Amino acid sequence: MAAIATTAHSHPMSLATIESCFGPLYSSFGVYIEGQLQGFAISHQIFEDATLMDICIAPDSQGLGLGRSLLDSVIKSASEKGAETLFLEVRESGIAARALYIKDGFSETGRRKGYYRTGDGSEDAILMELSLIR
Known part of the structure; x- marks a missing residue:
């Protein structure tokens, strides 16, 4: 994840920050092509408020709809966990x-x-922000 962030973002999250996003309040999502991680998203949720912390696609895989797929996964997961609003x-x-x-x-x-x-x-x-109340 850190390697992808370094190539895709001008000022990426540090490895330590990424590592801190693995805990009970966080969810992480990945997209793979031929077994290789090509992108990820990290969300954080407390009660009804969810936040997209980062979404990142490797430069060579951008434009393939992977970002949309990750965003859809984040929205679905937050909704299923009872979030009312997704912030970013x-x-x-x-x-x-x-x-x-x-x-x-x-x-x-x-x-x-x-x-x-x-x-x-x-x-x-x-x-x-996106309202998840439908």
Whole structure:
């Protein structure tokens, strides 16, 4: 997971952070091609609130619908565990990710100004949420 994150994200979660996401409040999901991990998602849930912590696809496997598959798994799992809302944040520059989230019904609910580091400064985090009450 850390190797994929390093190649897919400009500022990936550290190995220690990824390792800390394995516990009773977390769920992890993977997508494989020919037995090789090509992407993952990590979610965190406390009672009715679930948060997508990370979703990541190896660069060579992007554009194959794997991100959609992972997001669908996260949404289904959160719903089955009683979540009412799924939250996430995404870099302002994450155009493809934002398009995926919007297509799945997420709406922008706020911003964190200058939250993410970039090579030459910072960029906003866009806060999004999806109601799971249907």
